Amino acid sequence: MAPLGGAPRLVLLFSGKRKSGKDFVTEALQSRLGADVCAVLRLSGPLKEQYAQEHGLNFQRLLDTSTYKEAFRKDMIRWGEEKRQADPGFFCRKIVEGISQPIWLVSDTRRVSDIQWFREAYGAVTQTVRVIALEQSRQQRGWVFTPGVDDAESECGLDNFRDFDWVIENHGVEQRLEEQLENLIEFIRSRL
Secondary structure, eight states, X not given: OOOSSOOOSEEEEEEOOTTSSHHHHHHHHHHHHOTTTEEEEOTHHHHHHHHHHHHTOOHHXXXXXXXXXXXXXXXXXXXXXXXXXXXXXXXXXXXXXXXXXXEEEETTXXXXXXXXXXXXXXXXXXXXXXXXXXXXXXXXXXXOOOTTTTTSHHHHTTTTOOOXXXXXXOSSXXXXXXXXXXXXXXXXXXXX
């Protein structure tokens, strides 16, 4: 049985490395489908909010791409792992509360346990989407390898997961990305 929130017609779980374009892709899909039809859910939102509360930090600044967030990233990852070990569905349950749109795009799925939770909660309407980008493309977007971040489970937890329903290549070739987005939008509309 689905936990708090409505019964979605489709749940797409997006994953990918930092600066692969997960947020870009989910925001592009939402803008084309409409916010009344499509909700973008971020697992990192409740994590950052709870972390900010417990550590006396500025939650809004943890949401952006600032150096402020980067200063706390490693500790936030450690703290989030501790929360997940105690309760693997802790952050998943928080993001679905009160969501009424029929299409859910979870923009930052990072672990097999995230996928398992959504599959158990929502069954066959759950699909996985991997966004990939060449390292060179990610570097052009500002990515720099950071030890303790880019080699941690939060970035590597799905590296060996091979059962993605969709793979979106976001190497910086606009026409190729557009074709892939159109295919995905066609599929999403078939579920409405």
